[in-house]
Amino acid sequence: MGSEAIDNCLKAIYQLAGDDERATTAGLAEQLAISPASVTGMLKKLSESDPPWIEYQKHHGARLTDRGRARALEIIRHHRLIELFLHRVLDYSWDEVHVEAEKLEHAISETFEDRIAHVLGDPEFDPHGHPIPRRDGTLPDRADSDLIDMEPGTDAEVSRVSDHDPTMLQHLSSIGVRPGVRIHLLERRPFDGPLMLRVGDDRAVHAFGARLAGSIRIRDIRSTAA
Amino acid sequence: MGSEAIDNCLKAIYQLAGDDERATTAGLAEQLAISPASVTGMLKKLSESDPPWIEYQKHHGARLTDRGRARALEIIRHHRLIELFLHRVLDYSWDEVHVEAEKLEHAISETFEDRIAHVLGDPEFDPHGHPIPRRDGTLPDRADSDLIDMEPGTDAEVSRVSDHDPTMLQHLSSIGVRPGVRIHLLERRPFDGPLMLRVGDDRAVHAFGARLAGSIRIRDIRSTAA
DNA sequence: ACCTAAATTTAGGCACGCCTAAAAATGGGC
DNA sequence: GCCCATTTTTAGGCGTGCCTAAATTTAGGT
Numbered sequence: 001m002g003s004e005a006i007d008n009c010l011k012a013i014y015q016l017a018g019d020d021e022r023a024t025t026a027g028l029a030e031q032l033a034i035s036p037a038s039v040t041g042m043l044k045k046l047s048e049s050d051p052p053w054i055e056y057q058k059h060h061g062a063r064l065t066d067r068g069r070a071r072a073l074e075i076i077r078h079h080r081l082i083e084l085f086l087h088r089v090l091d092y093s094w095d096e097v098h099v100e101a102e103k104l105e106h107a108i109s110e111t112f113e114d115r116i117a118h119v120l121g122d123p124e125f126d127p128h129g130h131p132i133p134r135r136d137g138t139l140p141d142r143a144d145s146d147l148i149d150m151e152p153g154t155d156a157e158v159s160r161v162s163d164h165d166p167t168m169l170q171h172l173s174s175i176g177v178r179p180g181v182r183i184h185l186l187e188r189r190p191f192d193g194p195l196m197l198r199v200g201d202d203r204a205v206h207a208f209g210a211r212l213a214g215s216i217r218i219r220d221i222r223s224t225a226a
Numbered sequence: 227m228g229s230e231a232i233d234n235c236l237k238a239i240y241q242l243a244g245d246d247e248r249a250t251t252a253g254l255a256e257q258l259a260i261s262p263a264s265v266t267g268m269l270k271k272l273s274e275s276d277p278p279w280i281e282y283q284k285h286h287g288a289r290l291t292d293r294g295r296a297r298a299l300e301i302i303r304h305h306r307l308i309e310l311f312l313h314r315v316l317d318y319s320w321d322e323v324h325v326e327a328e329k330l331e332h333a334i335s336e337t338f339e340d341r342i343a344h345v346l347g348d349p350e351f352d353p354h355g356h357p358i359p360r361r362d363g364t365l366p367d368r369a370d371s372d373l374i375d376m377e378p379g380t381d382a383e384v385s386r387v388s389d390h391d392p393t394m395l396q397h398l399s400s401i402g403v404r405p406g407v408r409i410h411l412l413e414r415r416p417f418d419g420p421l422m423l424r425v426g427d428d429r430a431v432h433a434f435g436a437r438l439a440g441s442i443r444i445r446d447i448r449s450t451a452a
Numbered sequence: 453a454c455c456t457a458a459a460t461t462t463a464g465g466c467a468c469g470c471c472t473a474a475a476a477a478t479g480g481g482c
Numbered sequence: 483g484c485c486c487a488t489t490t491t492t493a494g495g496c497g498t499g500c501c502t503a504a505a506t507t508t509a510g511g512t
Contacts, residue, residue, distance in 0.1 A: 025460060038500055040461055090341040100335055107333035109326055115316040251490055264470055266491055
């Protein structure tokens with residue numbers, strides 16, 4: 001019960017559709033990098049397993065059951081704890097952690113999970129700013145919003161960045177963008193043009209295109225306590 | 227190239243037959259806990275792979291090629307580094323490490339291997355006293371011999387203990403037997419009877435039957451420098 | 453309401469890693 | 483040197499997880 005393929009599928013449904021929305025066959029095929037036909041087969045299996053991992057209606061996508069959600073969150077907890085562990089304890093760089101965690105998340109025991117959580121001091125966020133699900137399935141919340149929606153002329157703090165593209169992480173790292181860093185949006189160029197912004201105390205102005213900006217979430221600055 | 231099943235098979239050949247002896251189909255079936263028929267299929271595949279992992283003659287067992295040996299040693303290096311890491315960094319007990327390492331040895335990257343080796347100070351022996359192969363495929367050597375062959379009336383130091391049975395490890399731990407501990411053999415009871423010996427500074431005398439004694443290796447005491 | 457394009461499912465196939473049952477090779481005792 | 487017990491291999495099968503190609507269903511535009 002709970003092969004790697006199943007775990008990856010549940011995780012993908014959670015990531016695409018969240019707690020109680022439905023994920024589409026095509027979306028899952030893209031996320032998992034397998035054919036739509038293979039996804040259909042997997043969804044059927046997941047919904048017919050006893051007890052079922054998902055609710056599935058043909059042609060209308062899949063929604064996680066309580067059990068499915070619990071499993072997805074467990075895998076995501078593994079993934080994010082491992083990322084933080086690799087970064088803090090084994091000195092992995094920001095962009096190296098994701099690939100390694102993708103394999104290890106399926107291999108570690110609950111004991112391993114507990115031990116690294118303890119060594120790390122029961123952390124709430126991973127190196128990219130993503131919340132680490134708790135063992136009880138709840139998520140630490142940090143109210144944040146898309147960088148795309150930020151008001152020109154205001155300040156904000158980087159909350160999290162997508163971890164899927166290592167080259168993007170390298171680039172962000174090279175210009176100083178990390179969770180916790182303050183940014184100032186100067187202007188938004190017209191016709192969906194780039195966002196012009198400053199990072200931290202750096203005077204340089206950077207242009208963020210849609211791809212890059214879309215991978216970043218921010219939160220309002222608490223206080224400008226210098 | 228290099229699935230988990232293949233790695234386990236190469237490791238089993240190395241453990242049963244060593245560098246340049248042949249392992250039998252039956253032996254491998256036992257070690258891997260699969261049927262002899264499945265072993266035959268696996269051996270054929272391993273010998274026909276390009277380049278081959280093993281030399282295989284029907285009805286005459288399998289011998290590792292250079293490539294096969296290198297891979298086996300790499301997996302064993304992973305296993306033993308992980309055992310030591312779990313013990314030292316994540317506070318696993320002696321008897322817990324083997325099972326977890328058995329899964330993780332297949333999941334970690336070369337980077338992970340290097341980082342934990344570095345954190346641990348490039349160790350040469352795992353928590354059970356087994357030598358950790360170096361990256362170049364050489365083995366740290368510690369001349370040791372079977373406890374069974376120890377001379378009554380002499381002292382020795384525990385060199386290594388088998389890690390396959392957690393309950394045996396728990397028992398050994400409870401009476402203080404660990405690599406590095408000094409033991410004194412009082413007598414060997416007749417007709418393959420138990421070995422009567424003292425452990426460390428403990429006055430108690432313990433009886434070691436064949437199974438237990440067979441899982442322990444010792445080395446001559448260097449000097450009785452109190 | 454229909455018709456078409458897109459999304460999805462069905463059908464059939466393949467590699468892996470295991471199984472059991474039956475056939476064949478080996479080698480030790482006589 | 484032959485025979486029999488043991489070991490090993492062959493033959494055929496099963497579940498998983500993926501594939502492609504063809505059939506089907508859905509949903510959007512008119």
